[in-house]
Amino acid sequence: MTRPDVPTAPDADRSAERDRGYVPQAIEPRWQQEWERSGQHRVDLEDGSREKHYFLTMFPYPSGNLHVGHWYAETPADAAARFRRMRGANVFFPMGFDAFGLPAENAAVQAARRGEDVHPARLTRERIRTMTGQFARMGAMFDWSRTLATCEPEYYRWNQWFFLKAYEKGLAYRKESYVNWDPVDRTVLANEQVIDGRGERSGALVERRLMPQWHFKITDYADELLDFSGLDWPERVRTMQTNWIGRSEGAEVAFEIDAGGEIRTFTTRPDTLWGATFLVLAPEHPRVATVTTDDRRSEVEAYVAEAARMSELDRQAEGREKTGVFTGGYATRPVDGARIPIWVADYVLVTYGSGAVMAVPAHDERDFAFARRFGLEVAPVVQPHGVAPLDGATMTEAWTGGGTMMASGPFDGTPTGTELGEEGGIAKVIRWLEERGIGERKVTYRLRDWLISRQRYWGTPIPMLYCDACGTVPEREENLPVVLPEDVAFMPTGESPLKSHEAFQAATCPSCGGPARRETDTMDTFMDSSWYWFRYLAPDAIDGPIDRNRVAAWTPVHTYTGGIEHAILHLLYARFFTKMIRDLGLISADEPFLRLRNQGMILGEDGEKMSKRRGNVVDPDDLVARYGADAVRAYLMFIGPWDQGGPWNPKGIEGVVRFLHRVWALIEDPAREGGPDATEEAVADLRRAAHTAVAEVTDDLEGFRFNTAVAELMTLQNAMAKLKSRSLAEHAAWDESVRLLLLLLAPITPHLAEELWHRRGYDGSVHLQSWPEVDEEALRTATAELVVQVNGKVRGRITVDADADDATVLTAAKEEANVARYLEGGTLRREIVVPGKLVNLVVSS
RNA sequence: GCCGGGAUGGCGGAACGGUAGACGCAGUAGACUCAAAAUCUACCGGGGAGACCCGUGCGGGUUCGAAUCCCGCUCCCGGCACCA
Incomplete structure (x- = not known):
């Protein structure tokens, strides 16, 4: 067989190489250079x-x-x-x-x-x-x-251009926002950088700080983001995003305040409104100061200050007992005019809903815990079915399920949930609230607007300016990019060098031409x-x-x-x-x-996340030097289902290395004496093995099942090695099988496949070939071995013509000696034939 | 707590409701070798002399037949978590 020169390899090297068998270190760089030279990976985007x-x-x-x-x-x-x-x-x-x-x-x-x-x-x-x-x-x-x-x-x-367009549309805006502030590093930290309430690097207690920050209005798109139709995405990811967006339907209800004005609260359970026995404001709620009475002021202020000192992480620490203080102020429950006390507690988040809740301790676990801690009234207004009437004084936990409304004025006796299309208490109360102008239907999301400001240097400068005369002004499009200056000195404090970079900050107002200051925050990466x-x-x-x-x-x-x-x-x-x-x-x-x-x-080998500290890091460069890139690729694919990952097994890659050497030897080494003759049967076996592999590997790669694709290639190699013989190697079916094996290997071990493809004398790159088609004819067998079960247990095996009809199969099955033993003395109740697979005979004694 | 995903040999893992354990690792025996490594061959879930019996986290169920489907648990991993 002719072997055209493989590019850039002098003949002398080639023959030396051949003697050494499969040497990935020699062939891989050569093909990488050749692919680069031929531009094989440069795509013609205009190719229609x-x-x-x-x-x-x-x-x-x-x-x-x-x-x-x-x-x-x-x-x-x-x-x-x-x-x-x-x-x-x-x-x-x-x-x-x-x-x-x-x-x-x-x-x-x-x-x-x-x-x-x-x-x-x-x-x-x-x-x-x-x-x-x-x-x-x-x-x-x-x-x-x-x-x-x-x-x-x-x-x-x-990035800046998009930002300006979003700003024009009102989709980028600046507002005060609470951030994790590291007082030592003098910067905002991402939530992931706050560990147990302390800055990851400085170890300083992180403070919650209210700062003006740039945001994108992602919440405008909340509902659209919940729609995944037409996307082929893992269920897991869709669920995580859906939970993150956290859509809640309910009502917003206004409570009038003794001190004047009103406070709005969001609830998903407007049917429990008559059981709201107090209001709770987040410590950061703007009305805290105005509802607080003078005699309570110092205590409330101390509580608010304490809450401000704590990180959100600490405030939400698991199992933490509820804290809070009474403001001295009262609100009016709008449904019946009852006066209820207003408390401040940090279990209410200022960032969700309206930052205030109507507390219904009888029907909400958090409110219940709070009420018991501070001796507040618990008033059940939903009676669950089939239990003794709830009693606020003796309840030991909140009832959060449905039931029949009670002590709820006009709604007494109304079922809370919707049963079989019937409108339940929740919907009825919302309509009732809307008719009276006390509240309205409202959808709230857990998702918050995307905070993109970072008080850091290494990012995209936000293209905004602050002018004494014009206020906040966007940079002009033609002035982009606002270049991140590289002549900066990094502060040991960690403060962004932009904050002290006078030349960067000093600018001209695009609107009035007067002096302006540039925004020094950069964008989230x-x-x-x-x-x-x-x-x-x-x-x-x-x-x-x-x-x-x-x-x-x-x-x-x-x-x-x-x-x-x-x-x-x-x-x-x-x-x-x-x-x-x-x-x-x-x-x-x-x-x-x-x-x-x-x-x-x-x-890592130890099943732990790889880290330098653990010393379990595997270096791919070392592996490539030792085994070659193809072996590393194939092993990573073979290790298990791709979406599962798993521990690195240094012995495991050896198995894949052996496999690649066997592939090389299978194709390159001459057949030994002996082995099966190129009988019709051997040829059929060979072609069946090759085309089965084509079918399976195609299916596996389509479905991202790389592990079973590699296993299937190993199976093909094993089958071919068993059949390899001098007489079969002369046969066209051997050539065909080698060709198919190389085509199937090409995506997984691109260098090895390319090298052997050329050594076999094929023209062009293996990677530019068409994926092979399965020859269904080659998959067919003359006979089939069927399993014979009696009452679902395997009792024998029979070999029949592949196209035998059910009657023939059943006759053969019943004649099988061991099967016959089990049929003796019983009554045959049922016969099941699964073509090509098995027979199940159901017998009763 | 809520939402996902999982549990199969000594290990990583296969298995349209149809022979459980493909493929590989480790192991055992043998061949080659002065010897070793490499390579090759055979064996390789447990019990039993054997016919067979048992076996896919646990308990039920559906089915001729269940690792696979349904119900109820246990444990593990990931995400979210006082979201009203």
Whole structure:
């Protein structure tokens, strides 16, 4: 067989290599260079001849090194993308870097403390270079001609542009918001950075601080975000987002206050309104001061101050006993005019609903605990079915279920819930409240507006200015980008260098031309990742953030893969952003990603999360040096279901390495003496093995079941090795099987498949071939072995013609010696034949 | 507490309601070797001499037939958590 030269490998090396068998270290870099040279991964986005498939995998933060988790996320995704391409699609599979973020800035701050000079920009760019080099060794089909890094002004200027458009539409706004403030590092911390109420790095007690902050109005889209129709997303992710949005239906009810005015409360149980025996305000509620009487003032103020000192985390600590103080003020229960006391307690959150609740201790666990603690009245107004009448004085827990309304004026005897379409007490009370102007139907969400301000340096500057004459003014579009200055000195305190950067802050008001100050807050980095997939399609576009034609042709993204840890934040923001820019008229799609698949987490050998501290980190570079990229890829796919992740088993990869060596030997080594002749039966067995593998691997890759795809390839290798013989190796069926094996291996072990493909003398890249079709004829067998059960237990096996009819099968089954024993003396009640599988004879004695 | 997901050999895991344990790891025996490694071959859930019996977290049920479907539990993992 002719063996055309494999590119860039001198013949001498080649023959030496051949003697050594499978040497991935020799073949992998060669093919990586060849693919790069031939431009195999550069996609023609304008190609209209094939089905387009945008296959996206979440871009990484440039942490400095690719770890095995990146390989676990990206190489199976690559296999799925390669599979799509072989199935005929024009696949766009880009990669870039989510390059803004805290770690790089923290490194700069820490360096500043040591008196050293590290700049996040320099550090990040360096890390991107390192990681790009490491990425090349994966053998993935990333189209690097369209990469991007979000920290570059060419990218983030469009963050600013989107921000301005959102601001124009009223979707970006500034309001006072409570944040976690670290007094030592002098910055706001994300919730994840607050551990047990203390700043992660400084160890300082985090304070709740009210600060003016920029927000996006994601809550405007709450209802639309609850709609997942048309999306092929894991149930788990949809549920998590649904819970996060937390839609609650109920009523808003106004309570008049003795001190004047009213306080609005939200409740999901307006049917319990007659049982509201007190009101509770959050400590931050604006009316606290005005309802408090003078004799209670010092106590209330002390309580409010104490609450302000505590972090939200501490306030919500599990099992914490309820605290609160009486304000001295009273409100009027609007349904019957009863006067009820007003309390302040930190179990009421200012950020939810209206920051005030009507407490119904008889029917709400939290209110019940509070009432008992402080000796407040418990008044049952819903009587559950089938139990003794509730008594507020002796109840030991709240009754939160349904029942019959009582002590509720006109509603006595009304059932609370809706039974079989009948309107229940909840709906009836709401209508009654609306008729009287006391309250109204209201939907509340747990979701809060997206706080995008960060008092940090390494992010996108928010393009707003503050002018003494004009107030808050947006930067002009033509002045973008507002460039993040790089001539900055990092403070050991951690304070953003922008706050002391005079040249950055001093600006001209775009409105009046007078002096103005620039906003020094930067944007949350989730902003960067909320639209990056549009930018990949035209990363160099300078007249707008996106290329509308390409976006129309290529989005929504057909397949998106990434870690489950982004189930809420990134994926929810991305959906919101897509809807927002749709409403800005830029795109027409409603959703960013049609099909979503999540991979699990790869753990250390000890089953724990990999960390330097534990010393259980597996370095992919070491593995590649030792076993080759293909072995690492195949093992990561083989380890188990992709969405489950699992512990790294250093012995496990050895099994996959052995498999790859066997594949090499199977195809490259001459057949030994002996082995089966190329009989009709052997040929049929071989073709059946190969085409079964085609069917199974196709199905598995379609369904992201990489583990069973690899197992199926191992099965094929085993079958071929058993059948391999001198006479069969001459047969066309052997060639066919080798060809199929290589095509099926191509997405999983791209280098090995390519090398052997060329060694077998096939033209062109294996990766540009069509995915094989199953020959149904080859799957057929002449005979079938059936299991014969008697009363559901296996008692024998029979071999019959594959197309034998039921009567023939049953006769053969009953004649089987062991089966006959069990039939003796009994009465045959039923005969079940599952074609090609089994026979079950039901006998009673 | 609420919402998801899970529990199968010594281990990772397979299994359209139809032969439980594919594939691999580890292990046992053998071949090759002076020996070892590598490689190859066979075995590899438990009990039993055997026919067989038992076996997919636990208890019920549906079915000719259940790891798979239904009901009720236990435990583990993940997310959310005083959201009125």
